[in-house]
Amino acid sequence: EDQVTQSPEALRLQEGESSSLNCSYTVSGLRGLFWYRQDPGKGPEFLFTLYSAGEEKEKERLKATLTKKESFLHITAPKPEDSATYLCAVQDANYGQNFVFGPGTRLSVLP
Amino acid sequence: KAGVTQTPRYLIKTRGQQVTLSCSPISGHRSVSWYQQTPGQGLQFLFEYFSETQRNKGNFPGRFSGRQFSNSRSEMNVSTLELGDSALYLCASSKGPRGSTDTQYFGPGTRLTVL
Numbered sequence: 627e628d629q630v631t632q633s634p635e636a637l638r639l640q641e642g643e644s645s646s647l648n649c650s651y652t653v654s655g656l657r658g659l660f661w662y663r664q665d666p667g668k669g670p671e672f673l674f675t676l677y678s679a680g681e682e683k684e685k686e687r688l689k690a691t692l693t694k695k696e697s698f699l700h701i702t703a704p705k706p707e708d709s710a711t712y713l714c715a716v717q718d719a720n721y722g723q724n725f726v727f728g729p730g731t732r733l734s735v736l737p
Numbered sequence: 738k739a740g741v742t743q744t745p746r747y748l749i750k751t752r753g754q755q756v757t758l759s760c761s762p763i764s765g766h767r768s769v770s771w772y773q774q775t776p777g778q779g780l781q782f783l784f785e786y787f788s789e790t791q792r793n794k795g796n797f798p799g800r801f802s803g804r805q806f807s808n809s810r811s812e813m814n815v816s817t818l819e820l821g822d823s824a825l826y827l828c829a830s831s832k833g834p835r836g837s838t839d840t841q842y843f844g845p846g847t848r849l850t851v852l
Contacts, residue, residue: 660840669741669827669843670780713780725770725841727780 628653628718630728638734639704647699647731649714657719659697661690664711664730673699673712704735739764741830741844749850755816758847762809762830769811770841771803774825783826786811787833815849823851 629652639645651659658677662670674683676692683690687708689700699712711730718726742761750756762769771783782795786805803813809830815822825848829841 662843667825667846667848669743669829669845672840672842675840715780725782727772729779 628726630726632728632731636732641737642703644702649697651716653716653718655719657717660715662713706735706737709735743828743844743847747848751852754818758813760811760828766830768831770829771813772827818851
């Protein structure tokens with residue numbers, strides 16, 4: 627059974643204090659790993675898609691990396707507007723319609 | 738380019754009633770997936786429609802149903818509402834079916850409260 631876990635559950639940072647969020651997954655074969663950002667009461671906003679181990683993608687202060695068992699979302703010098711819940715999801719290559727979300731990491735960046 | 742739209746944004750119903758939610762995908766997108774999000778269970782997949790056909794269904798009771806129209810707009814229906822159905826219902830659209838690598842883009846959601 628496909629599983630996705632995320633850690634930590636919640637993270638509080640000071641503005642400018644860099645850190646990383648973890649997404650660990652178990653799938654029979656990875657078709658893609660997706661990162662989303664979700665603000666309270668809103669739908670998830672797409673950030674990145676990673677397809678193979680070693681791949682990296684960047685967008686402003688965010689950088690996503692992928693290994694065979696986990697993905698990291700690195701946040702460099704965060705600002706208060708980066709506060710949100712970050713979700714990762716995996717798509718199983720062998721069960722192509724299976725798209726499983728992790729529980730999310732709730733990030734708070736204090737000014 | 739307009740994003741995914743969902744109506745209504747907020748809904749309050751009582752137990753036993755039924756409800757219909759609507760989703761308009763991004764122009765050109767043919768796949769619509771529905772998810773239920775609750776604080777305890779997170780995002781859970783309900784079902785996916787592609788070209789008016791239901792391609793896959795999550796582990797939800799038959800009270801949850803949906804359909805897709807020829808213009809790719811989709812509706813989701815929940816009959817005989819229960820208190821536990823209170824949730825944020827999210828719609829996501831993509832160009833191809835969920836079996837492809839196309840990214841899913843989410844709408845703002847419909848907040849359903851069952852009293």
